[in-house]
Amino acid sequence: MAEPIQKVSIIVSKGSLEGIYPALIMANGARAEGIAANLFFTFFGLDAIHKRRYEHLKVATVGNPGLHLATLAGGLPGVSSVMTLYMERKMEKLDNPPVPEFLQMIADSGAGLYGCKASCDLFEVSRDDLIEPVKDIITVGEFYQLAAGGQIIFT
Amino acid sequence: MPNATYVGRTVSVNDEGFLINPDQWSREMAPEIARAEGIDELTQQHWRVIDFMRHEYQEKGSGPTVRVLGKTSGVSIKELYQLFPKGPAKLAAKIAGIPKPRGCI
Numbered sequence: 001m002a003e004p005i006q007k008v009s010i011i012v013s014k015g016s017l018e019g020i021y022p023a024l025i026m027a028n029g030a031r032a033e034g035i036a037a038n039l040f041f042t043f044f045g046l047d048a049i050h051k052r053r054y055e056h057l058k059v060a061t062v063g064n065p066g067l068h069l070a071t072l073a074g075g076l077p078g079v080s081s082v083m084t085l086y087m088e089r090k091m092e093k094l095d096n097p098p099v100p101e102f103l104q105m106i107a108d109s110g111a112g113l114y115g116c117k118a119s120c121d122l123f124e125v126s127r128d129d130l131i132e133p134v135k136d137i138i139t140v141g142e143f144y145q146l147a148a149g150g151q152i153i154f155t
Numbered sequence: 156m157p158n159a160t161y162v163g164r165t166v167s168v169n170d171e172g173f174l175i176n177p178d179q180w181s182r183e184m185a186p187e188i189a190r191a192e193g194i195d196e197l198t199q200q201h202w203r204v205i206d207f208m209r210h211e212y213q214e215k216g217s218g219p220t221v222r223v224l225g226k227t228s229g230v231s232i233k234e235l236y237q238l239f240p241k242g243p244a245k246l247a248a249k250i251a252g253i254p255k256p257r258g259c260i
Contacts, residue, residue: 025259025260028221028260029259029260031236031242032221032242032243032244032245033241033242033245034240034241034242034245034246095220095222095223095260096260097222097260105221105222105225105232108225108231108232108233108236109221109232109236110236
């Protein structure tokens with residue numbers, strides 16, 4: 001049998017609900033299997049840990065062919081909100097936690113949540129803007145140190 | 156199908172070591188299964204989780220997820236990971252002699 005995975009470091013670079021949620025499932029799933037996990041939020045992925053934004057993540061209804069909705073229709077005001085609500089209800093029925101609860105769960109499982117320094121500088125985000133479970137804002141070099149000896153997943 | 160022997164009794168297990176038939180399990184086996192997984196001693200809190208797993212399995216036919224455990228077992232997610240560092244739902248299910256929960260979350 002192949003050597004089991006010991007550690008994963010997952011980079012979250014997208015700010016849409018469907019861009020963030022899979023990374024959270026992978027981090028949580030890793031911890032559930034006893035695998036060490038880190039999450040590194042960069043660029044628009046920072047929204048997932050931003051106090052004012054993390055409760056309002058939206059499904060992308062434009063430029064998302066997988067949604068099978070005409071781009072023109074997806075761009076109408078309110079469509080993204082309605083689609084997000086629809087998806088959130090479906091997820092709730094399946095007992096999938098909403099993003100804020102999921103992030104807390106993952107932090108409680110011992111996984112590390114980190115903000116990317118370059119992105120925080122770019123978007124003028126400070127530690128106080130980020131949610132409490134976040135451990136720190138770190139540089140790319142520090143991220144590689146944390147990730148050493150494990151697998152890196154970019155989402 | 157492989158076998159395992161706990162407290163002198165032979166039980167059928169799957170490739171990952173989970174009991175095939177939860178009825179073959181007895182409380183005396185739990186500490187021995189736990190030791191094989193690196194948990195030297197089962198405390199009262201461990202038992203609280205193990206009993207909850209058995210109860211949920213009997214009620215619903217599958218073991219609970221970590222989220223459900225954290226919400227309803229009376230043991231927080233933080234503590235669950237301290238009690239079962241290699242994965243609370245998975246490890247507690249193994250020790251409780253029930254199948255591995257198959258959810259993604």
